Amino acid sequence: MVPLKRRKVVSTSSATDTDIKATKYPDTVIFILERKMGASRRTFLTRLGRNKGFQVAEQFSEAVTHVVAENNSGDEVQAWLETQTVGRTTSNTVHLLSISWYTESMATGKPESIQEKHKLKVSHTPTPVTPVVSAKSYACQRRTPLKHHNLFLTEPLELLAENAELGENEGRSVAFRRAAAILKTLPRAVKRMEDLQGLPCLGEHSLRVIKEILEYGSSQEVESTRHSEQFQAMKALTGIFGVGVKTADRWFREGLRCPADVTKSEQRLNSSQQAGLLHHEDLSQRVSRAEADAIGQIVERAVQEVLPGAQITLIGGFRRGKETGHDVDFLITHPEEGKEEGLMPKVVQWLEAQDLLLYQKTTMNSYLESKEGPARPAHNMDRFERCFSIFKLERSVLGEAHSSAQATEGEPGGGEGRAPGSEPLPQRRPAGWKAVRVDLVVSPFSQFGFALLGWTGSKLFERELRRWAGREKNMSLSSHALYDNSKSPAVPVSQDICWVTLSLPERPSHVKKRASGTTRENA
Incomplete structure (x- = not known):
């Protein structure tokens, strides 16, 4: 057997103070900035300089x-240099x-000798002092714009x-999403690590990633993750309607990498997975606002045919x-309590x-409020009648406006879209219609009010709102009630409190609403 070659490891930290002193030019100490250069090139240039007797x-x-x-x-370079000399003075030019x-x-x-052509030109305008930005600890306490x-x-x-979610590491996933959420609230782009001083929800791992960027x-961690086979495969497989992380992980270990692989395999699929594969091409496309409005009109008509006076909210x-x-x-829902019972089968x-x-x-x-009280399942899912x-x-x-309203930007996908390397599935439908995922919930x-709050999202916002209610207000919040x-025993609180916690965007005229205000988005 031919022995494996050991990869040569180049140490970039072998230069000691003694090495630097024992050089030809003791008055010239050079530092090579790795920014926009890369580690391998910097290592090569450092070694080259030291071999020629320079202090690097x-x-x-x-x-x-x-x-x-x-x-x-x-x-x-001047901005970078200022970050290295914060809090200390240097006599060197x-x-x-x-x-x-x-x-x-x-x-x-x-x-x-240093000539003008060698010098990096620095504008001598004073660096603006970045005001310190403060932010609340809970995402539900902050205003987060859609565009940031x-x-x-x-x-x-x-x-x-x-x-992390695909690896079922919920703690790490939440930590990264909280860090991203706090960055979305900032009034300006982050340029230096000092811009983040005093902000909550930024853990060591997140700060390390931000500093590197x-x-x-x-x-490097982000790019290696983005291009890893497992991440791309798991994203593609969970993008199939009806496929969760556990199923996708099992398929990955069996050698499946994309929806086309599942189609060719002999996997036993349930009815939702079969439908997800059959219509994957459509379901992997983003749904436009025009399409959502068109579906809203259909749902409105169906509900009013079955139960006049019912209210439908997007x-x-x-x-x-x-x-x-x-x-x-x-x-x-319906303003008359109890009228909504049995509505979903009729609408379907x-x-x-x-x-x-x-x-x-x-x-x-x-x-059942009388039996469950303030308790709710660990996963915080509600118990409403619903139709997936x-x-x-x-x-x-959609009329002529449909073609211009087609959403092609962003990452499509069963949530996140077709992953890189996945093959398009054979087209199984006429061109005259499109398959769209729709969830109907009856409350x-x-x-x-609680259902509207819970289903508006985002997932992180709802999680933080429940955490804030429990820790700061000693209350239990779910999509059914607030206690x-x-x-003792816990007493239910009026749903009117829910209306003041939400800010709502403009919606189509056919959608019923109870309040209006500004848009907010988290994660």
Whole structure:
């Protein structure tokens, strides 16, 4: 057997103070900035300089006299230098030089005299003082806009959160999402680590990722995760409607990597997974606001045919003001308590008679306030009557505006879309309609405020709201009720309190609403 070759490990931290002193040019101490250069090139240039007798410091210190950078402006290097000298003074004049000075010095074997062409130009305008930004600890206490200034930081953190979810590491996932959520609230883009001083919800791991992105433009951990086979496969497999993390993990261990692999395999699929594969091409596309509005009109008509006077509200991401989503959710109730009982089967029957459902699964209401009280399941899922369905949306109902409203931006997908490397599935439908995920939820009117709050989202916002209610107010909040735990037994609180906790975006005229205000979004 041929022995495996051991990979040669190059140490970049072997230079000691003794090594630096024992050089040809003791008055010239060079630091090579890795930012925008990369670790391997910096290592090569460092070794080259030391072999020629130059002092090339591994870490920046007060002894450094020359900072060499590549593909960086003078202002960028000056900003970096200020972060290294915060809280300390240095008597040295540090020269900020381009890589050309270093390569010329290597060619001659001695430090070249510094000319204008070697200097990095720095604008001598004073650096604006960034005001200290404070933020509340709970996401539900902060106003978070849909569009923010730190997408270059939140996207990598949310990718790591998603990877943790796929690995069933809930704690790590929540930590990354909380860090991303706090960055979304900031009034300006983060440029230095000092901009984050005093902010809550930023753990060591998240700060490490942020610092790497600010210094080098990307994070090695994020990029390796993004391109890993397991992450891409798990994302593609869980993108199939009806497939959870455990099933996707089992399929991955069996060698499946994408929906096309599942189609070719002999896996035993339940009815929802069969429907998910059959309509995967459609379900992996984002749903536009125009499509959500068209489905809302269909649901409105179906509900009014079965129960006149019922109220239908668009919920989920569209209610928060998003222009696209991976599905469409509606909350249904009736002002007369009890009228909503038995409504869902009738609505489903009407939709099926109109040939509008490709798949549906209905669950009954199992919430009993008299027995359950403030207790709720560990996963915080509600117990309402609901229908998980796939609608057959005729493209003709959208009119001419449909083509321009098609959502093509962002990552599509059963939540997140077709993963890189997955093959498109064979088309199994006429071009005249599109399959769309739709969830219908029926709530008693007495629980409508809590249901509306719970189903508006986002997931992190709801989690933080329940955490805040429990820790700060000694209350138990669910999508069914709010209880005062300070009283024994716990006493239910009026649902009117829910209306003041939500800010609502504008919605189509056919959707009934109880309040209005500004848009908010979390994670």
